[in-house]
Amino acid sequence: MGKRTLLQLIPALGAGGAERGALDVAKAAITRGWTSVIATSGGHLLPEAEAAGVVVIQGPFGSKNPYQLWANGRHLRSIIAAHEPDIIHVRSRAPAWALKFGIGRDPRIVTTYHGTYNAGFGIKRAYNRIMTEGTRVICISAFIMRHVADEHPESVDRLRLVPRGIRLESFPATSFKPPSVPRLLLPGRLTRWKGQMLFLEALALLRGAKVHVQASIMGDAQGRQEYVDELNGAIDRLGLRPNVQLLPPSVDMASAYQDHDLVVVPSLDPEAFGRVPVEAQLACRPVVASDHGGASETMGGEGSCFLVTPGDAMDLARGLKTAITAMHAPDFDARLQGAKNRVAGLYGLDQMIDKTFAVYDEVLACPRPQ
Incomplete structure (x- = not known):
């Protein structure tokens, strides 16, 4: 058997979980002796990818323009002819359609279903269905796996659960000291569905x-200045100016968690996976989160995680008060350590890598048409 080649398709190598996961898998492929190729438009993870030895081929692979999809299909066909990948791992809908235009169905294709994609009907549902056409379909959480099974029942036998993986070394052992005045942190993009306004009401x-x-x-407004102005207006209207600050996003989230005593995730819509609750538990911080989506499965029963009704400011306030009271329990540090140990076992990077390559092995073992 010759050297294996992995080709991954992703619109950009930006800051999201899908992008980080693609790069982590690309680097793991090299460690395992594979040639690793990523087709992408670029992004701030590009230097890290190239430094690791990943072959990066740039192009407008995130475009949904019909002409560009067709052109991208031709480009991908030439990339595949040149690199002869054993696995083609597609991580987004636009490049998935381009690939279909370029080579049609192919038994080497693995897809990852990263979100609900606002399911919809008709054309939108048909557009989303492309992500279920892989020989295997990776789902990043049990929530997403149920969603895909409900929306596309014909794909059930090909679904595989591979939770996102987090670098455990970024969260060293630490202890928790109950504060006199708790410092609360809500990290995430400044967009309404992340629940910042609900948090202010609570x-x-x-x-x-x-x-x-x-x-x-804490988060990036991504140009949503009107929403930032609305948040500042609510802070003033509710008399919270002495108690609330808006912070830019941090590249060192482990330190951001350590600088606070309680992490809050009041999302109005369900998160596909929800990295923040897992990271907060790895940082030995209690978490209050909306009880839906990925958070419902990543929050544990050790007594340091508190689920609340989505969109309910009164229940969020109740959950915050319960968490603040619990901080002073004699065994609270032990509860936090228990949560850390649980999520480290379930959501470390190694499990994601091992499960992803197990899916690749399944695909490689499938009969190929002659």
């Missing part, structure tokens, strides 16, 4: 109940 309820906290809302 903080106002805590203030009315004489529960004193300091809070940070």
Whole structure:
């Protein structure tokens, strides 16, 4: 058997979980003796990929323009002819369609279903279905696996659960000391569905109940200045200016968690996986999160994770108050260590890599048409 080649298709190598996962798998392929190729438009992870020995081929692979999809299909056909990949791993819908235009169905294709894609009907559902046409379909959480099975029942036998993987070494052992005034952190893009406005409403309820906290809302506005202005207006209207700060995104989230005492994830829509609750538990920090999507499966029962009703400010305030009270329990540090150990076993990077390559092995073992 000659040297294996992995080709991954992803629109960009940006900051998201899908992009980081693609790069982690690309680097693991090289470690395992494979040739690793990524077709992408580029992004800030590009230098890391090239430094690791990944062959990066750039092009407008995120475009949904019909003409560009057709052109990308021709480009991908030439890439595949040149590199002869054993596995073609597709991580987004636009390059999946381009690939179909370029080579049609192919038994080497693996897809990863990264989100619900706002399922919809008719044309939208047909557009999404391309992600179920792989020989195997990786789902990043049990929530997504159920969603795909419900939306595309014909794909059930080809679905494989591979949770996202997190670098455990980024979260060294630490201890927790209960604070006199808890510091709360809500990290995530500044967009309405992430629940920042709901968080402010809950903080106002805590203030009315004489529960004193300091809070940070950390994230990239990505040009949504109108929403930032709305958040600042709500902070002033609710009398929270002395207690709430808006912070830019951090490249060192492990330190950001350590600088706070409680992590809050009040998403209005379900997260496909939800990296923040897992990272917070690895950082030995309690978490209050909306009870839907990935958070419902990554939050544990050790007594340091608190699930609340999505979109309910009163229940969010109740959950925050419960978490703040729990911080002073004599065994709270032990609860946090228990949560850390659980998620380290379930969501470390090694499990994602091993399970991904197990899927590749399945595909490689499938009969190929002559």
